[in-house]
Amino acid sequence: MARAGLTTERLARAGAELADEVGFDQVTVSALAKRFDVKVASLYSHVRNSHDLRVRIALLALEELADRGAAALAGRAGKDALAAFANVYRDYAREHPGRYAAAQLRLTPEEAAASAGGRHARMTRAILRGYDLTEPDQTHAVRLMGSVFHGYVSLELAGGFSHSAPDSQESWTRILDALDALLRNWPAA
Amino acid sequence: MARAGLTTERLARAGAELADEVGFDQVTVSALAKRFDVKVASLYSHVRNSHDLRVRIALLALEELADRGAAALAGRAGKDALAAFANVYRDYAREHPGRYAAAQLRLTPEEAAASAGGRHARMTRAILRGYDLTEPDQTHAVRLMGSVFHGYVSLELAGGFSHSAPDSQESWTRILDALDALLRNWPAA
DNA sequence: CGATTTGCCTAACACCTTTAGGTAAATGCA
């Protein structure tokens, strides 16, 4: 009988697709096996266990997100860069809700070190070069930006802003304006 | 044999405790049955299914959070109110990580309507009475506040801000300062 | 072309969820 051609890579990739279709917490070893028309146990040659699979999907999502971020930042600075980067997060979450959820998976320090997390942090700091902040305010600002982006996107994804006026797009735009204004006028301690 | 005295209420309450101990996604009907020293099937007289249990835990957490918020807001206004309210979220999440995760559960419109979500929204708007914002800016501000609070707390809980200077408490304080400044000087469209 | 490695398989077990139907404790009513 012909082989299915499983790979750790392909499993993570298919798992990411599955996550977008049915939700990250519905990503199961069984469902993935069905998708490859293969018996469940066969996956265990490529993936240590269910959690390992989920971690790989998370790492994949973080890389994709970082790639998009880098592309968005190229040739931009200041508010332009801020908005482009923010939109990367929001668009990614809307296009790939399962992957975005995966990216929120709590990683061990080693996994985190091997992840694209560092790239994200560096890109956020790069944006702040367009504003006049010195350490440690820059770190506070990095954390604020992460909070706003992640917070908004995850509340929006949870449906928090639908069914009420004004529409979410407008709030998003105004919030980015406000964040830009805040970074230009960061209050002293 | 003596009865265990199960109730829908007691199950939700015990489920919330369990969530704080082992994580919300580890809250299982079986584990809860063990905790009451009762057979698994017995829970199904009090709770429709596993998801129903989780929803009840989520609603419980939202209520508790709203209660704490109301207590914190009593007698405060302006930045004082802002900081007190924000600290309610952060402290609750740190004291009760499982419950906080539960509160993030995606609810159906009916469930959401029956939840304390409305109280949360009203309290956030009440804080904004201390600032000079009119609709629709007030709505944008409500959404920003929700994003910052939820975003910061969930990133912090995920370990995002540990193991790096300056410590999280300092960023939190400075971010609340910044948010206050922003609300006092909300940029026009 | 034969030997080795690799990929997917079957089998089995443990655990969780859920439903159906039984028995004993609690409750309510004469």
Next chain:
DNA sequence: TGCATTTACCTAAAGGTGTTAGGCAAATCG
């Protein structure tokens, strides 16, 4: 107080997921 009803918890059973161990056949390499 005694009996009927309701209620609370039980046993039994079936289906799904996670995981490990060990086997056979396909790919690979000498």
